[in-house]
Amino acid sequence: MKASLLAIPRGFWSLLVGLRVTATQFFKPVVTVPYPRATLPIPPRFRGHIVLTADPATGRPLCTACKLCERACPSDCILVEGARLEGEKKKSVTDYRLDFTRCSLCGACVEACPADAIRFSKNYNLAGTSKEAYVFDLVARLKAEKRNS
Amino acid sequence: MSLLTTEPIRLLVALVAILGFVGLNAAYLVLAERKGAGRIQNRPGPNEAGYGGWLQPVADVLKLFSKQLIVPPGTDTLLFRLAPLLVLCPAMVGLAVVPFGETLVARDLNVGLLLVFALGSINVLAIMLSGWSSRNKYAIISAARVVSQNVAYEIPMLLVAITVLMVSGTMNLNEIVRQQAGWFWHWNVCRLDLNPLMPVTFVIYFICMLAETNRAPFDMAEAESELVAGAFTEYAGMGFGVFFMAEYANIVLGCCVGVVLFLGGWQSPFGAWSGVGWFLVKLYALIFTVIWVRWTFPRTQFYRLLNLSWKILIPVSLATLVLASAVLKLRPS
Numbered sequence: 001m002k003a004s005l006l007a008i009p010r011g012f013w014s015l016l017v018g019l020r021v022t023a024t025q026f027f028k029p030v031v032t033v034p035y036p037r038a039t040l041p042i043p044p045r046f047r048g049h050i051v052l053t054a055d056p057a058t059g060r061p062l063c064t065a066c067k068l069c070e071r072a073c074p075s076d077c078i079l080v081e082g083a084r085l086e087g088e089k090k091k092s093v094t095d096y097r098l099d100f101t102r103c104s105l106c107g108a109c110v111e112a113c114p115a116d117a118i119r120f121s122k123n124y125n126l127a128g129t130s131k132e133a134y135v136f137d138l139v140a141r142l143k144a145e146k147r148n149s
Numbered sequence: 150m151s152l153l154t155t156e157p158i159r160l161l162v163a164l165v166a167i168l169g170f171v172g173l174n175a176a177y178l179v180l181a182e183r184k185g186a187g188r189i190q191n192r193p194g195p196n197e198a199g200y201g202g203w204l205q206p207v208a209d210v211l212k213l214f215s216k217q218l219i220v221p222p223g224t225d226t227l228l229f230r231l232a233p234l235l236v237l238c239p240a241m242v243g244l245a246v247v248p249f250g251e252t253l254v255a256r257d258l259n260v261g262l263l264l265v266f267a268l269g270s271i272n273v274l275a276i277m278l279s280g281w282s283s284r285n286k287y288a289i290i291s292a293a294r295v296v297s298q299n300v301a302y303e304i305p306m307l308l309v310a311i312t313v314l315m316v317s318g319t320m321n322l323n324e325i326v327r328q329q330a331g332w333f334w335h336w337n338v339c340r341l342d343l344n345p346l347m348p349v350t351f352v353i354y355f356i357c358m359l360a361e362t363n364r365a366p367f368d369m370a371e372a373e374s375e376l377v378a379g380a381f382t383e384y385a386g387m388g389f390g391v392f393f394m395a396e397y398a399n400i401v402l403g404c405c406v407g408v409v410l411f412l413g414g415w416q417s418p419f420g421a422w423s424g425v426g427w428f429l430v431k432l433y434a435l436i437f438t439v440i441w442v443r444w445t446f447p448r449t450q451f452y453r454l455l456n457l458s459w460k461i462l463i464p465v466s467l468a469t470l471v472l473a474s475a476v477l478k479l480r481p482s
Contacts, residue, residue, distance in 0.1 A: 008461055012352075015446070022189045022445040032192040 047105045048121035052096060052142045061142055062117035063093040069109035069118060077102040078109055096138040101131055163255030167244050174401050175394035176206035185440045216386030228282035233391035235275030239268035240398035247405045248323040250415045250425040261322040265406055266310060272399060273299040276370055280380035291379030294369040299361060301458035306357035308466035309350050312473045313410045316343045326414030336413035344473040351411045353466050358403035362396060364439060366446040367454055404435040
């Protein structure tokens with residue numbers, strides 16, 4: 001009897017505690033970001049799909065078409081072709097295709113690369129109407145990027 | 150001015166004013182509710198339609214109006230169509246006797262309190278009809294819940310009302326407000342000399358009002374997670390919209406009566422500049438509390454809901470009633 005009577009003021013007190021919690025939250029600032037109008041900064045270690053990096057001196061891809069990334073890829077989604085140009089010691093990349101439909105962003109290719117020729121991009125809001133739109137031609141991408149900048 | 154005060158025209162004006170008041174309140178309390186919920190959850194709430202979301206109610210209403218009113222096969226068509234009106238009308242009639250200001254009352258009825266509570270019970274009947282006529286399992290379960298919940302909470306609410314009635318000695322809502330003139334300790338909620346449990350009575354009234362209007366944490370009628378939309382499952386478009394309006398109209402009415410009975414109606418808290426403004430301030434403070442409570446507490450279990458009423462609220466409200474009558478008898482008048 002006494003316990004059940006005491007439960008009434010105790011329960012009421014717990015309700016007031018709950019109300020205090022929501023009242024303090026009421027005056028705290030908004031934490032959400034209205035996405036298409038504002039975006040959060042992307043963290044530096046964010047993993048988007050990979051892209052080729054350019055040699056800052058020549059503007060050409062650093063990739064030497066050694067195919068270590070192709071071999072390192074567990075999902076078999078990278079295809080690299082290279083050729084030796086006239087009067088050059090190293091091979092250079094002619095075609096670099098990434099099948100992003102199978103990529104799981106594991107980063108084995110980036111780790112395997114001896115020349116730091118590939119890096120993660122910051123592209124996250126990808127959209128397309130066909131599966132083929134996700135087979136990226138990274139050499140063409142790098143050229144387009146250079147033209148835009 | 151003299152034309153406005155002739156009786157038929159005054160009633161017409163009052164009718165239009167109440168319709169407008171209920172409509173505007175229903176529309177913008179939905180927005181206030183969503184904004185309040187957003188603030189409590191640290192997000193902005195609706196903010197796309199109009200500047201800061203001010204046109205959201207307009208967009209909502211336009212959407213509801215443009216939808217088809219579906220009457221599912223096998224329903225009791227008449228009752229199905231009648232139920233939304235039956236929910237909304239009592240709340241509107243109840244507002245006719247609420248004194249918003251000293252003279253700002255549609256009908257200064259000397260049994261106003263009785264009228265409000267008598268019509269308030271029709272609300273239950275209407276929700277039950279909507280559930281029953283929908284020919285839907287969820288709706289029928291919800292209807293059964295609504296009836297047992299509202300029967301349970303009607304009792305402490307009326308007992309509390311009787312306590313105030315005994316203290317004030319009149320059923321005229323405007324007269325009850327007039328008796329609370331002066332500083333805020335003259336309000337019924339602070340009249341510890343008349344009944345030492347007066348604040349408790351107010352809390353009981355508030356809890357019962359939440360339960361009567363089927364608001365969270367007592368929203369058994371519309372338990373989304375269990376019963377889809379409860380009694381309103383089969384309603385589409387504006388049929389559902391009217392139920393939604395009625396919910397807010399009933400909240401407004403419940404808060405109005407709470408303000409009149411306990412918080413001194415249009416009386417100012419320090420004995421000067423009484424008027425409509427104070428009534429609205431108190432009304433919206435109380436409505437804000439209703440919203441605040443909804444976004445704080447999770448829904449109770451059904452048996453706990455009934456336990457709360459039958460084991461706590463009814464005995465306590467009976468105790469306040471006995472205490473109030475004892476004080477009334479023993480006090481030298």
